[in-house]
Amino acid sequence: MNYRHAFHAGNFADLAKHVILTRLLGEITAAGPPVTVIDTHAGAGLYDLRAESSRRTGEAQIGAQRLMEAAAAPRAFDELRAAVRRCNAPGELRYYPGSPVLITAALRPGDRYIACELRPDDYAALKQVLPRESGSLAHRGDGWTHAARVAPRTPARLLVLVDPPFERGDDYEQAVGLIRRILPDNPSSVFAIWTPLKDLATFDAFLGDVEDVAAGRPVLAAEVRLRPLADPMRLNGCVMVLINAPAEIEAPARAAMEWIAATLGEAGALGRVTKYQMPDPSK
Numbered sequence: 001m002n003y004r005h006a007f008h009a010g011n012f013a014d015l016a017k018h019v020i021l022t023r024l025l026g027e028i029t030a031a032g033p034p035v036t037v038i039d040t041h042a043g044a045g046l047y048d049l050r051a052e053s054s055r056r057t058g059e060a061q062i063g064a065q066r067l068m069e070a071a072a073a074p075r076a077f078d079e080l081r082a083a084v085r086r087c088n089a090p091g092e093l094r095y096y097p098g099s100p101v102l103i104t105a106a107l108r109p110g111d112r113y114i115a116c117e118l119r120p121d122d123y124a125a126l127k128q129v130l131p132r133e134s135g136s137l138a139h140r141g142d143g144w145t146h147a148a149r150v151a152p153r154t155p156a157r158l159l160v161l162v163d164p165p166f167e168r169g170d171d172y173e174q175a176v177g178l179i180r181r182i183l184p185d186n187p188s189s190v191f192a193i194w195t196p197l198k199d200l201a202t203f204d205a206f207l208g209d210v211e212d213v214a215a216g217r218p219v220l221a222a223e224v225r226l227r228p229l230a231d232p233m234r235l236n237g238c239v240m241v242l243i244n245a246p247a248e249i250e251a252p253a254r255a256a257m258e259w260i261a262a263t264l265g266e267a268g269a270l271g272r273v274t275k276y277q278m279p280d281p282s283k
């Protein structure tokens, strides 16, 4: 387990993931009964961009810093930009919020948050950033098994964020397996799965599997390519794959992906949102 998110916090992929996450949370918490959010791979929660890890890669400088300096970023980024500002002194960008900080800031009294993290050091940091007097719970251990164990059944409202490091060969399979374990018992649960985009074959195979397990429910792929996928050894882009996302998410997601590609990408960059809805094979 070598992956440390501190090296990558605030990069283009975090912006793509977190703009979708904050917009989803905005829609889901706008009204309705309490919601449970499960974060299968929560990370440390808050990242110091002045730390050696972040300075060594410089990824936040061509990610979060560009977003915070942008005079005309799309409205879709409003919640994310506000969340970043809340973590920092006025006019500064030292800290970047991870999914735990973004999620707990959006939840209402009565909503619940379950954050899973395997690494002891990141788990310790995560515990520090979670609000004490709220429905937030940190779990130290494997997010795949814990999420399947604690996911509430219908009629509970559920959002599952799936954000593994993809350093193990079976992360794609695990993600599909998790959807298969949760969705039948909670058919309207919303899934948001971050995936790297290195080559098209890997992504297409994953998307095909997701469509199969989604069994007719709407699937949306919000995608950023920083460059054409010529070198499969590089992180050329990323995709947020959404199941059962509210329809309102589509337009802001498109605006955000296009902005990231146009602002942070190279020649041949692309941002887009694609909708898929396969017929339910059981019908």
Ligand SMILES: C[S@@+](CC[C@H](N)C(=O)[O-])C[C@H]1O[C@@H](n2cnc3c(N)ncnc32)[C@H](O)[C@@H]1O
Binding pocket: 001, 003, 004, 005, 017, 040, 041, 042, 043, 044, 045, 097, 098, 099, 100, 116, 117, 118, 119, 122, 141, 142, 143, 144, 163, 164, 165
């Ligand atoms: C990409 S980072 C998560 C970033 C976080 N979701 C965010 O948006 O701020 C992936 C995290 O998963 C953790 N991890 C790796 N394998 C895990 C597992 N099986 N269960 C839970 N956490 C795991 C890593 O230690 C790492 O902190």
